[in-house]
Amino acid sequence: GDSVTQMEGPVTLSEEAFLTINCTYTATGYPSLFWYVQYPGEGLQLLLKATKADDKGSNKGFEATYRKETTSFHLEKGSVQVSDSAVYFCALSDLGGGADGLTFGKGTHLIIQP
Amino acid sequence: EAGVTQSPTHLIKTRGQQATLRCSPISGHTSVYWYQQALGLGLQFLLWYDEGEERNRGNFPPRFSGRQFPNYSSELNVNALELEDSALYLCASSSEQGLGTEAFFGQGTRLTVV
Numbered sequence: 001g002d003s004v005t006q007m008e009g010p011v012t013l014s015e016e017a018f019l020t021i022n023c024t025y026t027a028t029g030y031p032s033l034f035w036y037v038q039y040p041g042e043g044l045q046l047l048l049k050a051t052k053a054d055d056k057g058s059n060k061g062f063e064a065t066y067r068k069e070t071t072s073f074h075l076e077k078g079s080v081q082v083s084d085s086a087v088y089f090c091a092l093s094d095l096g097g098g099a100d101g102l103t104f105g106k107g108t109h110l111i112i113q114p
Numbered sequence: 115e116a117g118v119t120q121s122p123t124h125l126i127k128t129r130g131q132q133a134t135l136r137c138s139p140i141s142g143h144t145s146v147y148w149y150q151q152a153l154g155l156g157l158q159f160l161l162w163y164d165e166g167e168e169r170n171r172g173n174f175p176p177r178f179s180g181r182q183f184p185n186y187s188s189e190l191n192v193n194a195l196e197l198e199d200s201a202l203y204l205c206a207s208s209s210e211q212g213l214g215t216e217a218f219f220g221q222g223t224r225l226t227v228v
Contacts, residue, residue, distance in 0.1 A: 034216075036219075042221060043118075043204060043219040043220050043221045043222050044157075044204065044206075044219040045219070046216050046217075046218075049216065089156075089157065102147070102159070102206075102217060103159070104149075104156055104157040105156065106155070106156035107156055107157075
């Protein structure tokens with residue numbers, strides 16, 4: 001079945017540091033890939049997405065590129081802020097391989113210190 | 115435009131009781147997904163409803179059930195509650211099925227079984 005693997009953390013960085021959160025996936029079809037963010041006490045919000053190989057999703061300074069050859073969708077940001085502290089979930093949607101909506105990774109807890 | 119709304123926000127039940135959780139999707143969305151977010155386990159797919167029909171369910175016992183009403187709102191029922199059912203239950207809705215479909219999440223219902 002489909003699966004998503006991401007570093008669980010917590011990941012602790014100083015403000016203005018460079019961020020990378022790794023995400024790799026396995027899928028039977030040709031999935032779309034997503035990053036969701038969950039701020040404390042809130043539900044999940046879509047951060048960015050990519051629907052085909054070599055697509056780059058971007059939002060709020062975050063970027064991720066769909067790499068089919070390495071089955072990866074790593075999240076990056078050049079300079080993080082305290083307000084970026086949250087849990088980040090990598091996810092895929094693979095309707096060709098099984099209609100169960102989104103398959104999520106376990107989430108990466110990001111802590112940004114001033 | 116109102117987002118996905120879930121009720122109640124918190125629910126405390128005793129072991130063996132039944133819990134009913136409710137979800138109202140974004141207006142115009144026909145698909146509703148339910149996820150369980152238990153501590154340390156990430157998001158686990160529970161159920162997917164579309165156009166009033168159950169389309170798929172995750173690897174959960176039959177005491178987890180639900181339905182979707184003609185107005186596309188949904189209920190999740192958990193019978194014979196067990197302590198390990200304590201979790202945040204998230205509902206999401208989307209407007210169509212297809213690659214790249216974005217799901218919008220509610221704030222969740224925190225279920226505590228004592």
